[in-house]
Amino acid sequence: MSILLQIVQGGAAVAETVAETTTEGGGMDIFSLIWKGGIVMIPIGILGVIAVYLTIERYLTIKKASVLDSQFMGNIKSMVTEGDVRGAQRLCVANGTPIGLMIDKGLSRIGKPLKDISVAVENVGKLEVYKLEKGMALLATISGAAPMLGFLGTVTGMIRTFNQMQDAGQQITADLLSGGIGEAMMTTVAGLVVGIFAYIAYNLLSSFINKVVYIMEATTVEFLDIMHEPGK
16 A cells, blocks of 8 residues: 555645646646646546546455465365365355455365366456456556547647637737647646556556465465365
């Protein structure tokens, strides 16, 4: 969670700096400047909200999935050795993690060939990984779509500025140029901020998921070793 806090705090610091600079430069607050960025700012803002929500929601879900009691597999082995398969299954359900669900499925197949047990465990594992990756494709899409929307807003803003220059004729002023170009560039800044945040979040969450997958694979091997012991 500390990584997310650093991202949020960093974003807040940047926003504060931009707000101070804007106020000092032209007496216009940041919200007014964002509003003048045009209608393209609306979808960029929506994508930003979705990106933040997905990042927090996925992080909490992945963190919960990665928590595993160091004594979990030891307890499972003891119960299976003593013949208390039902007790081992209850322990798996109480664990509530993808690993617990995988082991529970394997325990339900005790008595069948080891290959069947292995396939059942792997199928549950694949399903749980799919659940962990839910929303990741959307986060990756946002990381690419937000900057493109920003560039689109800049292009349309520049077109609007040129039209204003044409209408002004010989009355073109520096304020007209700087104001129009500044407003057009605001969408690029907003799109890049959202895109960069989504890109960093996607890569961090992907690394966390890979860590969970590694733990799941290691636990699966340990469980199959238990099932392969003589007398199982």
